[in-house]
Amino acid sequence: MYALGKIGGFCHLYIGEEAVAVGAVDALQPEDYVFSAYRDHGHCLARGSDPKRVMAELFGRATGLCKGKGGSMHLIDAERRFMGGYAIVGGHLPLAAGVAFAVQYRGGNEVVLCFLGEGAVPSGACHETLNLAALWRLPVLFVCENNRYGMGTPVERAVALYTDVSQNAAAYGIESGRVDGMDVLAVRQAVSKAADLVRGSRRPYFLEARTYRFLGHSMADPSHGHYRSKSEVDEAKKRDPLHLLKARLLAERQAVEADLKAIEQEAARAVQEAVEFAEASPALAESALEDDVYTREEGASWRDRGGRVQ
């Protein structure tokens, strides 16, 4: 769809990292909150958003989750407490802490799960948030998807404590752990345990999930090139999280080939339906361009900004 020009702008695919979103989100309760960065398609779908509305958002249509105003990097589904979708590296971490603050303020029991890349770990926003979360015992569960590259810069050249990025959280007294991000069941188990801990102790937790991005940083980039070799990518693909799960299900006789085929067909059908829905959906009328800048009842006053540019 991207190659066909149906989807525009930056588009960061999640292929290779699926086990993290699927395992982590499956361990949450419906009332829990989820934050993501710009590589957010997987998290949004895992949270249960309608693939049709996600595709329509990517197509920039009125039926999209955000009426086509957000796009690939800003998928938001408030009804499912999927809070977005943020494209300034590290910039969404304080927001997640803020939602956790609101939970604490109200005496609620929800957990806020905040996905971040390892590339966000050295940011000031990350460190300020870790400090506040630890200081005020906020119920945030940070899930760091360490896919080893911040665009083209490997973690060894970006994070001082690259052998164990969770030490950055440990420095603030935040309990942490690590999980194989290619193993969906392991992720689910780790996040489930961590979420229980956060819910029970009302303290943050930092989980590092080691994973790998099979494609380029965005659609504009090749999967390999100057910054990483083809053989490295091929090696990582041997641990494709989908294949690992398949092999395990077959080996443990929890499924037969036909079951898996059926699931694949179902997924293909869902994608097809989503594309058809998006194709058939109208674009948002230009008359709605200025809606949603301010709350509706404010429309009258802010529109009156004068000048010749009316």
Next chain:
Amino acid sequence: MRLTYREALNQSLREEMRRDDRVFLIGEDVAYYQGAFKVSKGFLEEFGSRRIVDTPITELGFTGLAVGAAMAGLRPVVEVMTFNFAILALDQIVNNAAKIRYMSGGQLSVPLVIRGPGSAAHQLAAQHSQSLEAWFCHMPGLKAAGPATPHDAKGLLKSAVRDENPVIFIEAQLLYPTQGEVGEGDYTIPLGAAEVKRTGSDVTLIAYSKMLLVALEAAEALAREGIQAEVVDPRTLRPLDLPTLAASAKKTGKVVIVEEGWPFAGLGAQIAESLYGRVFDYLDGPIVRVTGRDVPMPYARNLEDAAIPDVERVVAAVRQVLYRK
């Protein structure tokens, strides 16, 4: 009742916090220290540490946290010790607070107030003396207010707290001790409503925040020369109440805009452009701006005085638009 600007803010926020449990105050030294400028005096005692939240010196972190809390339905009031430090939180203000409603297609909103003193005080030098309101007014999604009097400060802050959108609320260190009559009881002043502070027929002076006091003093001096200046205070800087400003400009045909900020791409340039678009045919000559000088604020008293608009410069500007020597 007669109150200082500081007391009016205190009263306003106190009443809003009593009215709505979702409102909380967060910032550096707002609780135990009672605010760097004592705006939150007595708050910790009345509301407790759940609602009066001292932070570490991390503007990005706690401002972003407040944005998140607003997204989840609370109504945070962030106190920045001064707006100079809000620059550290600019990504959170610009990319999150201002845009989340739009990016989400209206699903989420950010009812948030960011308040504290802007502009220069006395000899605080370049990093602690600047008027950044033009930056915030540039952003769709934000509202901005800069009240000059205790009465306006109280009423506008209430409106800001009750607003569903993020509001940048710019006070001034030198205004905190100033006194004025403040209305009784629970009144609000709507965001986006200017006020004519002094009527006159010869020239319109547009000024906000601290500069309103300079403009009023200039009007007084001009009156002694027989020049009747009308002084209009926008009070809210975005949305700007252009109908009120334009009505005065149309009436007098001459406009002087007084602002403490830098001249280039300053707020006065926008006000002038907007007025030209509306009342060009009624103007007798070009609008003149009196602004801060185009330099980082110097420390030395004489240089600082030279960098900030004063009565003399306003009077000179009025003579210029009136073609008088």
